Amino acid sequence: MKKVLVIYYTQSGQLLEIAKSITSDLEKEAEVAVSYYQIEMESPFRFPWKKEAFFNIFPETFLQIPAALKTEKIPEIEGEYDLVILAYQVxxxxxxxxxxxFLKNKVSDAVFxxxxxITVIGCRNMWIMAQEKIKTLLWAKKAxxxxxxxxxxxxxxxxxxxxxxxxxxxxLKTKYLKIFPKPGVAxxxxxxxxxxxxxxxxxxxxxxxxxxQPALLREGAVKINPFLVLVDKRANFLFDKWARLIVTKGEKKGGKRLLWIKLFNLYLLFAIWFxxxxxxxxxxxxxxxxxxKIKKEKKYYAGVKKNL
Ligand SMILES: Cc1cc2nc3c(=O)[nH]c(=O)nc-3n(C[C@H](O)[C@H](O)[C@H](O)COP(=O)(O)O)c2cc1C
Structure with a gap:
């Protein structure tokens, strides 16, 4: 019997839908047991988001500062798995x-x-640098x-x-004003x-x-858009400056920090539109x-190897 564990975090449920579609063939096999584990936080992130909360998580997200998980011991995921599918959002x-x-917590040491x-990403469109960060985290886990x-x-x-x-x-995953297309993954x-x-x-x-991975690529599992790679890299450089600055502005709910969060929100709109x-x-x-250079980068980002 082969044991597969799907570890995921989703708010709307889209990512679990994606993961379940991918594992549907595995689920049909008598010789394969697939189980699912949803990462839970001590203080869950509310969905739908309030605008302030959405932008207020930016510094800690970007600086990859871990938050407390709901439990430090997770019995369901103890034991050895033949394969882990890690489904994550950006x-x-x-x-x-x-x-x-989860990846920075020792609770996941054994499982990785x-x-x-196999990583599965469900996001808007900008995931290249996030995947590089995941490669580093997985490497640290000896996965x-x-x-x-x-x-x-x-x-x-x-x-x-x-x-x-x-x-x-x-x-609501619906057509905004009835004229825009539906959001998210089709x-x-x-x-x-x-x-x-x-x-x-x-x-x-x-x-x-x-x-x-070569077989998945032939099936179109990953599409690299060189322009988005460029934007992702540039934005990472600037986000780093913003995140480091905002965390020096005091308490998460404090006045000064919230002012800087608002400025970051405005900056983001300006960056996107102008x-x-x-x-x-x-x-x-x-x-x-x-x-x-673009050809070389496309090949690298489509792959699973990490440039050290
Ligand atoms: C705070 C926040 C920031 C996000 N930033 C990005 C991003 O940088 N790039 C991207 O492609 N998607 C981004 N997304 C979209 C998510 O990756 C994801 O597609 C969306 O939250 C739906 O996930 P779910 O259906 O699994 O809950 C962001 C979403 C949230 C909530």
């Missing part, structure tokens, strides 16, 4: 606080050590990253910013994620994951001179 270009906290791990599947909102960047705001602040993409299962099953049965179009123009102009 918050501010970084693994969400629950996932980061020397274990093959073996063997696969990655990233499902994103396929609409253009600015449209998905509007639609995800509607979703996050109302909790239902058809979630349903079709079941196609990845057969490759995972083959690797699991053969206990050989060498060819898994700076990113300029970056896009620069990207287009410099494209012919960056083809080789």
């Amino acid at each position: 918050w501010f270009l970084t693994p969400a606080i629950p996932v980061n906290s 050590k020397d274990t093959p791990v 073996n990253l063997v696969g990655n599947i990233a499902l994103v909102d396929r609409h253009v960047n600015h449209i998905s910013v509007i639609t995800i705001s509607h979703w996050m602040f109302t909790g 239902s058809v993409d979630i349903k079709n994620a079941a196609r990845f299962g057969k490759y995972i099953l083959k690797s699991l049965k053969e206990n050989n994951y060498e060819q898994l 700076i990113s179009p300029v970056v896009y123009l620069i990207y287009l102009i410099s494209y012919p001179f960056s083809v080789v």
Whole structure:
């Protein structure tokens, strides 16, 4: 019997839907036992979000400061698994606080050590640098990253910013003003994620994951958009400055910090609506001179290896 554990954190349920679609072939196998474990926090993050709470988690998220888990001992996940599927969301270009906290806690030492791990991402569209951070966290756990599947909102960047705001602040995965497309990962993409299962099953049965990521890539498990990579990298650089500055402004609920959080919110809007179009123009102009670099980066970010 092969044992597979799906570790996940979701607020709307979208990520669990994605994970369950991917594991549907595994669930049908008599020789495979799939169990699910949802990461729970001592102080849960409310969904839908209040605007202030949403931006107030930015510094700790970005600086990857762990928060307390609901329990420091998790009986369900003790024991050895043949494969772990880690399904996570991205918050501010970084693994969400629950996932980061779980990976930084000793509670997850045993489950990851020397274990093959497949990461599954369900986010808006910007996950490249978050996955690099996950690679580092998994490496510290002595886990073996063997696969990655990233499902994103396929609409253009600015449209998905509007639609995800509607979703996050109302909790409704519906068409904003009835004219915008539905937010999040499309239902058809979630349903079709079941196609990845057969490759995972083959690797699991053969206990050989060498060819898994190439097979997943042929099936379109990951699509790298070089412009979004550029934005992700630049934004990481600037977010670092903002996060470090805001944490020096005192208590999480204190007045001075909240003022800086508001400034960050305004900066983010300015960056999305005014700076990113300029970056896009620069990207287009410099494209012919960056083809080789872009090709190399695309290959690296589509893979599961980590540049140390
Ligand atoms: C605080 C916060 C920040 C987010 N930041 C990003 C981000 O940087 N990149 C991205 O692609 N998605 C981002 N998202 C979207 C999430 O990754 C995810 O798609 C969304 O929260 C839905 O997840 P769920 O359905 O599993 O609850 C963010 C969401 C939240 C709540």
